[in-house]
Amino acid sequence: MSRRREAVVLLVGALTGRGAWGEVHHGLVFDAGSSGTRIHVYTWNSGGSHGNFELVSDDLLKIKPGLSAFKSAPETAGESLTPLLTYAFEHIAEDKRKDAPAYLMATAGLRLVGEEKKDQILQSVCGKLDESPFIFNCAWATLLSGYDEGLYGWVTVNYLMKAMQSAKQKTYGTIDLGGGSVQIVFEPKSGASLPAPYLATVPLPGGEKRVYVRSHLGYGLDEARRSIAAVVAKSGKMVHPCLPSGYIGPVVTTGGGAVEMKGSGNYAACVQLIESIFPKAECPLAPCSIQGSYQPELNGEFIGFSYMYDRTKQIGLLDDDPQVYGEQKMDIAQIKQGAERLCALKSDAITRKFDKHPEADKAQNFCGDVVFIAALIEHGFGFAPSTVFTMTNKINSIEIVWTLGAIIAKVNEGMRSGGSFALYAITALAAVALCFVVCFRRSLFGGYGLLPFRYCAHPSVPRASTPHLQDGRAIS
Numbered sequence: 374m375s376r377r378r379e380a381v382v383l384l385v386g387a388l389t390g391r392g393a394w395g396e397v398h399h400g401l402v403f404d405a406g407s408s409g410t411r412i413h414v415y416t417w418n419s420g421g422s423h424g425n426f427e428l429v430s431d432d433l434l435k436i437k438p439g440l441s442a443f444k445s446a447p448e449t450a451g452e453s454l455t456p457l458l459t460y461a462f463e464h465i466a467e468d469k470r471k472d473a474p475a476y477l478m479a480t481a482g483l484r485l486v487g488e489e490k491k492d493q494i495l496q497s498v499c500g501k502l503d504e505s506p507f508i509f510n511c512a513w514a515t516l517l518s519g520y521d522e523g524l525y526g527w528v529t530v531n532y533l534m535k536a537m538q539s540a541k542q543k544t545y546g547t548i549d550l551g552g553g554s555v556q557i558v559f560e561p562k563s564g565a566s567l568p569a570p571y572l573a574t575v576p577l578p579g580g581e582k583r584v585y586v587r588s589h590l591g592y593g594l595d596e597a598r599r600s601i602a603a604v605v606a607k608s609g610k611m612v613h614p615c616l617p618s619g620y621i622g623p624v625v626t627t628g629g630g631a632v633e634m635k636g637s638g639n640y641a642a643c644v645q646l647i648e649s650i651f652p653k654a655e656c657p658l659a660p661c662s663i664q665g666s667y668q669p670e671l672n673g674e675f676i677g678f679s680y681m682y683d684r685t686k687q688i689g690l691l692d693d694d695p696q697v698y699g700e701q702k703m704d705i706a707q708i709k710q711g712a713e714r715l716c717a718l719k720s721d722a723i724t725r726k727f728d729k730h731p732e733a734d735k736a737q738n739f740c741g742d743v744v745f746i747a748a749l750i751e752h753g754f755g756f757a758p759s760t761v762f763t764m765t766n767k768i769n770s771i772e773i774v775w776t777l778g779a780i781i782a783k784v785n786e787g788m789r790s791g792g793s794f795a796l797y798a799i800t801a802l803a804a805v806a807l808c809f810v811v812c813f814r815r816s817l818f819g820g821y822g823l824l825p826f827r828y829c830a831h832p833s834v835p836r837a838s839t840p841h842l843q844d845g846r847a848i849s
Contacts, residue, residue, distance in 0.1 A: 399465045399473040401507060402776050403457065405498075407482025407552035407595055409437040412457040413776060414464045431772075434460040440494050441482035447493035451501030458505055467506075475507040477514040478776065480522055482553045484590060491516060519588020523549060523556030524573050526775035527584065530676055533768035540580030546673050548750070548762075549775065550680040552595035556588045557662075557754055561669040568658070571667060589663050592753065594680045597745050598738060600650055602626040602634070611635060614642035615741030619720035622737075636737070640716040643744050651752040663753045671755065675762050678773045682766045684742045688730065690715070697731065698772075700765035705758045708747045716740035 402413040414432040436456055443450035465473055477498055483491050499511040526549045531537045536544045546559030560582055561567065573584040591600065603626040605613050613624060616636025623631040654665035662668035677685075682699075689695035690711035691703060718726065720737060727736035735742075750756045766773055 397469065399469055401461055401473060401475040403454065403475070403477035404774075404776050405440045405477055405479035405483065407439050407441055407480065407485075407593065409435050409439050410454065410457065411435040412460060413774075414461050416464065432460075432464050439482045440479060440498070441486050443494055443497075444486040444490040447490055448497050450494040451497035451499075454498065454501050458501075461507070470506040471508070473507050475502055475505065475509045475513065477502065478517045479515070480517055480519075480551065480553065483516055484519075485553060485596070519554050519556060519590060520573075520586050522551075522554075522775050523547075523558045523586045523588050524584070525777070526556060526678070526773070527558035527586070528575070529775060529777045530678070530768065530773060533771055533773070534676075537575075537577055537582075540577040540582060543673060544582060544584075546671070546675040548675060548677045548681055548754075550677065550746070550749070551593045552680075553593040554588050554590045554596075555592045555749065556586070557668075558584060558586045559671065559673055559675070561585050562672045565669040565672075567669065568667060585669055587662070587666060587668060589666070589753075592663060592749065594684070594742055594745065596627075597647075597650065597749075598741060599625055599627045601647055601741065601745070602632070604646060604649065605634060606632045612637050613741075614639035614646055615716070615744060616737055617716070617718055617720040617723050617740060620737050636720060638716050638719065638740065640713045640740075640744075643716060643741060644748070647741065647744050647748045648752055651748060660755070662755060668754070671760075675756075675760070677762050677764045678766055680742070681746065681762075682764045683732070684739065684746055685711075685764045687766075688727065688739060690743060695730065698767050700763060700767070702761050702763050704761050705747055705751050705756065708743060712740065712743040712747060715743060 397416070400415045402415070404411045404413065412434050414430075416430050416432070434457060436453070438453075440450050440453070443453065461473075461475075462470070479491075479495070483494065486494070495514050495516070498514045502509045502514060503511065527544075527547045528537070530547050531544050534545055536542050544560045546557070549556040549558075558573075565585075567583055567585055571585050571587055573586050575582040575584060591597070601615065602613065602624045605611065605624075606626050611632065611634050613634045614637050616624070616634065616638070618636055618638035620636035622633065624634045625631050651663065654661070656665045658667045660668060660670060684690070685703060685708065686699050686701040687695055687697060691701065691707055715723075718740075723736050723739065724733075727733050727739070730736060750760075750762070751758060
């Protein structure tokens with residue numbers, strides 16, 4: 374079985390497996406992205422008079438910069454986790470720490486620093502976490518592939534949408550726009566060709582789902598912004614149409630260097646500039662998307678999260694009603710109209726308008742960021758202008774984070790290789806927290822398939838209560 378096939382089987386098995394009974398448990402996930410590192414401290418109850426599992430909290434703390442910022446001094450990267458570990462100590466009693474597993478998963482930002490620097494940074498992180506009292510193995514500090522990041526995000530969304538209880542149900546496509554990369558994942562039309570590099574097979578009751586998975590490194594929002602600035606710098610004019618009129622200051626380009634530029638706030642020129650980073654490329658296997666990579670015909674409804682939400686509803690793009698958490702449907706034409714209004718604002722107006730925004734320090738980039746999103750989905754992925762997207766960062770009051778799928782897969786992987794009871798309890802918690810309880814059966818793939826709840830759960834086990842999740846989003 375391929376590594377990717379194995380990852381899918383492990384993930385679905387973990388999300389749907391039964392667990393052992395216990396009491397209070399904890400687990401840690403370090404989400405090491407391009408813009409910062411965030412810790413999730415999971416706490417849950419299990420056992421008790423009713424024998425039920427109940428997730429208590431996902432306590433979050435984010436720090437900046439991300440691990441990739443330590444490429445010039447990789448041996449110091451581990452120390453950057455100190456405030457996150459202190460935060461974990463504050464939330465986990467001393468006698469419980471020895472039973473709490475810790476995982477660190479790095480995404481696109483660390484992929485961009487080069488193999489040697491990446492290994493040195495992870496070695497430093499390994500040393501720091503190995504000194505902690507938590508259950509940790511250096512193999513658990515890893516660089517997550519874009520493929521897995523996209524797949525785990527898709528699974529998280531579709532489980533929260535309750536779209537994976539049967540192979541007959543429709544699923545939702547996902548676009549996860551991070552800082553360093555963007556992931557598009559969807560179930561293509563029946564009969565569509567899916568070459569192995571793009572295929573994930575997800576076993577479900579009554580059959581399986583064939584899913585297209587593609588990650589585009591360098592097309593995350595932060596990296597795209599740098600690439601666009603590099604084009605301006607190469608022209609020698611140093612006038613950036615995607616920055617607001619009245620702005621004069623340093624702009625970071627590819628490679629991390631900063632160049633002083635002047636903003637002109639020219640929407641039409643900004644559109645032309647950004648569309649230039651989506652040139653038509655040779656297409657060896659049609660149909661194609663970004664840089665000539667294969668992409669089957671688009672199919673189904675799509676949910677956009679991470680920066681897809683943060684640069685639309687979270688800034689009040691369509692209605693001047695910004696919401697840190699929320700949901701809004703919109704098509705490409707509406708995004709373009711919102712971008713044109715935004716790009717018309719002068720620098721001082723932008724500063725006033727977004728002075729209370731969580732990312733007020735990036736507000737001067739909002740015009741270009743929104744133009745990029747419109748170009749990405751229309752010219753990068755090939756969506757029709759009338760396509761309606763749901764932009765959101767929570768589903769049923771639970772925040773959308775790819776780490777949810779990733780940690781469950783890692784935990785189940787640990788159990789299959791002889792993990793501890795603490796790991797097994799996390800697996801069981803995840804099943805109930807997502808309100809989709811099934812039991813294992815051996816599948817033809819050598820992994821685990823699924824059986825519905827009624828075949829394996831005792832009728833007296835009550836449903837878990839809705840988890841309490843705090844502020845934050847997956848850092849990419």
